[in-house]
Amino acid sequence: MSAVVARPSERGVRGWLRANSAGRVGAVIERGFRVVGAQNWIIIVSGFFEPVFYLLSMGFGLGGLIGTVTGPGGRPLSYAAFIAPALLATSAMNGALYDSTWNVFFKLRFAKLYQAMLSTSLGPLDVAGGEIFMALFRGLLYAIGFTGVIAILGLTTSWWALAMIPVALLIALGFASVGMALTSYFTTFQQMDWINIALLPMFMFSATLFPITTFPVGVQWFIMALPLWHGVELMRQLSVGVFDGSSGVHLGYFLIMSVLGVAFTTRRLRSLFLR
């Protein structure tokens, strides 16, 4: 047999795109909407109620015992108004991570959905892009709903609160992109559990339910290095429209996290989908 001479493959961005994408993210999104449309809406709506229940029980229930706390710029805030933006940040994180880790893992290993998609002319970049889009779309619905609820309850005092919706999407993108890249390293459900083990304390201690000043300075630095704290603080500032130098840092943290996360996921695409 004669030796096969492969055509020189294209290098650079164009070559990479050719290997990994048919430029058809839209087909994956189309499937996503078709499934959402056929799904039981109660399941979808239930995700919206989770932060609402937290807000009602802790914000108003527990809040009745606590009274007023100190908000951004030293202003007094009701306890419900203090935790509501934090709950929005947390729900953006949870939803994005659930979709990009558990959901992706399940579709990859058990439903074999991606295996089917990748036996068509779709490339891994199309699949990852479509799935992240669907995660963000769901996040957008929840963010609009929850922001509406807290506005109606009078827990926002500024038009800046509307910016909480795009910021929720940015938080979701940061977590979803990193989550999908991490999923490429996981092979068992036990390993997936580590995500939950990391998430719960992050939610409890990221100044979500009480101010960070409660902790000793060393612990504060540790919490400030974690992403959720930045999301919580930024949301809290937006809800009352009071900003300081830290606002830019919080925003920058998520912009950089998203850029790095997307780059990370892109690097891991082939390991994730093409084994």
Add this chain to the structure above:
Amino acid sequence: MPVIEARELVKTYANVHAVDGISFDVAPGESFGLLGPNGAGKSTTMRMIGGTTRRTSGTLLVNGLDPETRGPEVRASLGVVPQTDNLDPELRARDNLIMYGRYFGLPYSYLRPKAEELLAFAQLTEKAGEKVDNLSGGMKRRLTIARSLINEPSVLLLDEPTTGLDPQARHILWDRLFRLKEAGVTLIVTTHFMDEAEQLCDRLIVMDGGLIVAEGSPASLIRQYSTREVLELRFGSERNAALVDRLRGYADSIEPLPDRVLLYTDNAEAALAKVKADGLDPVTSLVRRASLEDVFLRLTGRSLVD
């Protein structure tokens, strides 16, 4: 130009050589088989052709393109039937076909009539609106094959197409595959069923442990590696091995198995008559034509299905 040109393909997982340097060509319109036991490297080879598994080394061209660097373009002309069905459980039967076509970028004006045509081809017209989970194993398999045809592929990759199907369902499927072959589609089939390989394949490679151990048409492989006929004798598990030496004179070669002894000879009836005349009376005896199973046994000393 061959549809597939593979040279020295290697795929290594952790420390296992799943595919260990295989080379082959497949011509357009040919029905090409990969025969071998589980773990021989057949499915890995199929996935490398589709560009969904990265190869460790070697070169591979599918329709002149490297599936690793041009995956989406290569797969645009491929139909893939995976070993285990991966239908979309969240879509109904018809929508499985249509949505799959959307992944290829095909328009609805083409997909709607095409989906009906393929449902009829797979004898699933009545089940078009069913949820996938409500279909039987055979129906799911036929739907998966129908799905693989949505883009009118020039090459169809079938990984163990009939494993787990009852005999009737297998024959329906083989009939459908014959029609595709007649229509000029190149079929690449992996199987560990020798009858399937004999029915479907013009030419095949026999794989074992990631290597090609033989290559040729089913008939030529049988001619080369086996005699025309085989005499199967059972003396009971205790005596089978003990009688091997006494049986050597009756055949060209002998293959003792735990439950029976195979005697390779061009005239099995005559051999059986002699065995009986010499007073060796087997519990059961069977005279049959040699098959690919015998080829595999001769090549590797093991049977295909464990």
